[in-house]
Amino acid sequence: MDAGEALTRAHREEWARVVATLAKRFGSLDLAEEGAAEAFATAAERWPRDGIPPNPGAWLSTTATRTTIDRIRRESTRDARHREAMLVYDTATEPLGAIDDDRLRLIFTCCHPALAMEARVALTLRMVGGLSVPEIARAFLVQDTTMGARITRAKAKIAAAGIPYRVPAASDLPARLAGVLTVLYLIFTEGHLASGADTEPVREELSGEAIRLTRMLHQLLPDDGETAGLLALMLLTDARRSARVSSLGELVPLDEQDRGLWDAARIAEGHALVRARLASGEAPGRYQLLAAINAVHTDGERSDWVQVVALYDQLARLDPSPIVRLNRAVAIAERDGADAGLTLVDALAPALDGYHGFHAVRAELLRRLDRTLDARAAYTAAIALAANTAEVAYLERMRERLA
Amino acid sequence: MQYLINVIDSRTNSGTAEEMVAIDAFNEKLIAGGHWVFAGGLADPTVSTVIDNRGETPVLTDGPFVETKEWAAGFWIIEARDLDEAIALMTEGSRACNRKLEVRPLLAPPQYPGWMPARP
Numbered sequence: 001m002d003a004g005e006a007l008t009r010a011h012r013e014e015w016a017r018v019v020a021t022l023a024k025r026f027g028s029l030d031l032a033e034e035g036a037a038e039a040f041a042t043a044a045e046r047w048p049r050d051g052i053p054p055n056p057g058a059w060l061s062t063t064a065t066r067t068t069i070d071r072i073r074r075e076s077t078r079d080a081r082h083r084e085a086m087l088v089y090d091t092a093t094e095p096l097g098a099i100d101d102d103r104l105r106l107i108f109t110c111c112h113p114a115l116a117m118e119a120r121v122a123l124t125l126r127m128v129g130g131l132s133v134p135e136i137a138r139a140f141l142v143q144d145t146t147m148g149a150r151i152t153r154a155k156a157k158i159a160a161a162g163i164p165y166r167v168p169a170a171s172d173l174p175a176r177l178a179g180v181l182t183v184l185y186l187i188f189t190e191g192h193l194a195s196g197a198d199t200e201p202v203r204e205e206l207s208g209e210a211i212r213l214t215r216m217l218h219q220l221l222p223d224d225g226e227t228a229g230l231l232a233l234m235l236l237t238d239a240r241r242s243a244r245v246s247s248l249g250e251l252v253p254l255d256e257q258d259r260g261l262w263d264a265a266r267i268a269e270g271h272a273l274v275r276a277r278l279a280s281g282e283a284p285g286r287y288q289l290l291a292a293i294n295a296v297h298t299d300g301e302r303s304d305w306v307q308v309v310a311l312y313d314q315l316a317r318l319d320p321s322p323i324v325r326l327n328r329a330v331a332i333a334e335r336d337g338a339d340a341g342l343t344l345v346d347a348l349a350p351a352l353d354g355y356h357g358f359h360a361v362r363a364e365l366l367r368r369l370d371r372t373l374d375a376r377a378a379y380t381a382a383i384a385l386a387a388n389t390a391e392v393a394y395l396e397r398m399r400e401r402l403a
Numbered sequence: 404m405q406y407l408i409n410v411i412d413s414r415t416n417s418g419t420a421e422e423m424v425a426i427d428a429f430n431e432k433l434i435a436g437g438h439w440v441f442a443g444g445l446a447d448p449t450v451s452t453v454i455d456n457r458g459e460t461p462v463l464t465d466g467p468f469v470e471t472k473e474w475a476a477g478f479w480i481i482e483a484r485d486l487d488e489a490i491a492l493m494t495e496g497s498r499a500c501n502r503k504l505e506v507r508p509l510l511a512p513p514q515y516p517g518w519m520p521a522r523p
Contacts, residue, residue, distance in 0.1 A: 114486055161508045162404045164485040172487070 003047040010056040011040060015130030016216065017057065018064050020102035023165060029109070029155045031068055033127060039064035101220050103128070104167050107213075111180040112163045119154035120183045126151050128216075129209050139190070139206050177221070181230050181287065184214050188234050192241075193388055207238050225277055229288030232273035236294035239266035244390075251394040254297060267298050289315040305334040322351035330361055338368040356385035360395060372402050404508060405440060405482055406489045408496065411503040412476035415447040422501050429499035433481060438492060440480040448474045476502065480509070 001009075015036060022032035039060045053059035110123040122140075125131045131139075137147035157163070168176040191206025214231045221227050243257035274295040277288050284292065293311045297303045312328035326348055333341020342365045345358070352358035363378035379399035386392050433439040448467040455462045467474065479496065483489035489506050497504045 112486075114490070160510075161506075162406075162483075162485040162489070164487050168487070172491075 001052070003052055006052040006056060007040070007043055007047060010043065010060060011130055012212070014057040014060050015040070016103045016106060016128045018060050019127050019130075020106040021061055022064055022068055023106060023109075024102050025065065026068055026072070027165070029127060029158060031071070033155075034071070035064040035068035036060075036130075038067045042067070103216065104220050105165050107180055107217065108167055108176060109158060109163060109165050111176075111183045112158070113176070113179050114161060114163060115154055115157060117183070117186070119150055119157075120179075121186055122147060122150050123154045124183055124213070125187065125209065129213055131209065135205075139203065177224065178226070180217065181214075181226060184210050184217070185230060185234075185287075187213070188237075192237060193391070204241070207234070207241070210234060211238060225280065225282050226285040226287045228273050228277055229285060229291045232270045232277070232291035233287050233294055235266045235270035235273070236291060236298050239263040239270065239298065249390055249393055250397060251388075251390040253394075255302065259301075262298065271295055271299070284314070286315065286319055289318070303334070305331055309335050322348050323355075323357075326352060326358060326361060333365055333368075338365045341365050342369065354385065356382045356387075356391075358382075359385065360391075363395070363398070367398070367402065376402050404485065404489075404511070405480055406486075406493075407507045407509055408479040408481060408489075408493050409475040409505040409507065410477040410479075410500055411473050411505060413473045415449075417476075418444075419501075422499075425499040425501075429496055432495075433479070433492065436492075438481045438483060440482055442477070442479040444477040445475055473503075475505075 018036045018039060019029075019032045022035045023029050026032060026035075042063055043056075043060060047053070107124070107128055110127050111120045115123070118140075122136055125136045125139075126133065133148045133151065134144045136151075137144045140147065142150075167173075188207050188210035191203045191208070191210060211231070211234045214227070214234055218224075218227050218231045239262050240254075240257060242263070243259070243261040244252055246252050270291065274288075274291050277284060277291070289311055293308055293315075296307045296311070308331045309328065312324070312331050316324050316328055326345065329341050329344035329348070332344055342362070345362055345365060348358060359378045359382035363375050363382055366372075366375035366378055376399060379395055379402075383392055383395045383399070386395060430439065430442065451467050453464040453466070453468050455464070477500075479493075481489065481492060483492060486506070486508075493504050493506055
């Protein structure tokens with residue numbers, strides 16, 4: 001392995017640990033971020049010349065700690081006092097046992113519900129994921145300076161508002177963990193089906209990063225069902241990535257995808273996670289049910305819609321939102337015919353009229369029922385509301401294909 | 404840390420007797436837990452007066468500094484370990500006073516030498 005590879009690998013595996021350790025030791029996310037960045041810059045300079053250290057992680061932590069101490073010494077008294085005011089609060093009082101990993105503290109702090117969702121996403125990608133500010137800015141189509149300011153503001157709020165640097169107490173853990181999973185899933189879906197019209201339709205860098213972070217969280221909290229479920233859901237969705245967009249840049253529906261292009265390793269890993277959750281005997285949450293649905297879709301030659309409907313029934317009991325009901329209607333249409341599906345879909349019009357997916361589903365069902373004029377109008381409504389380029393291309397072709 | 408909690412309201416004199424009972428009980432709990440610093444209700448924003456003495460002569464203006472649909476009808480100042488504790492306490496407070504609350508940290512005392520927080 002050459003120094004470049006070693007550095008890339010260390011960045012992937014050690015960044016979060018280095019930041020988390022520094023944040024705990026120095027009580028400041030700012031110092032932690034600067035220290036980690038400096039240690040990796042030093043490594044980029046030294047490793048090619050001096051060789052790769054035997055334990056890259058330890059080398060990076062030591063270097064980051066040393067440069068941070070130097071930095072604090074260099075600061076004037078006034079700045080030091082300012083630093084003091086910027087401390088994050090290490091106020092853990094209860095024994096946390098196996099889950100007291102500094103990286104978990106870092107994740108929970110970055111995903112704190114008192115921060116705006118876009119700040120949580122940006123901070124998580126920067127502090128836990130180690131993406132650079134320009135990389136995050138590009139992913140969300142904003143200026144570097146805007147993204148930099150967003151992250152700076154979030155760090156300032158953490159310090160000034162006294163957001164603690166700790167894993168929440170057991171009583172708060174399920175709700176807070178659900179918040180973390182929401183952030184990770186948001187990063188994933190933005191990568192999997194970009195919402196903007198000006199980006200690539202599928203952005204691996206974001207979905208890949210979300211999987212990496214969720215895998216890390218799953219390793220830290222192996223017994224948490226929803227974390228395992230979310231990881232499985234991401235793996236089973238991402239496994240179909242290469243088959244999802246055609247060479248013409250069109251979204252390919254599930255039943256038309258070339259299954260030979262699916263990533264067998266990801267599917268196997270996702271199925272194993274779903275099986276382990278089933279074996280646990282615990283009642284599944286939202287992500288576990290979505291993962292199970294995707295496991296059915298990726299099992300055998302075609303989806304077993306009876307099973308899919310049963311799983312959506314279960315999901316709708318947990319989360320009776322219009323989107324879940326729309327997806328359930330799609331499964332009903334596959335099981336019982338387009339007519340049955342359309343009745344359910346039409347009932348959702350008041351809630352989903354502004355959502356392109358609603359019109360796309362209606363269009364498809366109307367097409368199957370040979371209601372060509374209505375189908376055309378529905379495709380047109382869907383195209384007007386959709387932004388993802390691959391999705392628009394697919395919908396346009398379907399509209400053209402109508403007699 | 405200390406936090407200012409603004410009680411957000413949109414109607415004047417809207418408090419009910421039941422709410423007062425719930426607020427009293429909540430305050431007793433804040434005091435017992437060592438979180439109480441100060442609290443008070445505020446008169447309607449329309450009876451406020453704005454003073455501007457940054458220029459040559461003081462200028463008085465009738466009414467609030469900014470016209471809004473929502474305003475602070477009262478406030479607490481509490482002592483809490485961190486934002487999580489403040490949020491946990493005031494989630495209960497919001498229920499007790501039946502109002503939305505804004506939790507806002509007070510700047511740390513070292514930045515204002517000589518500033519001493521009031522204690523009950």
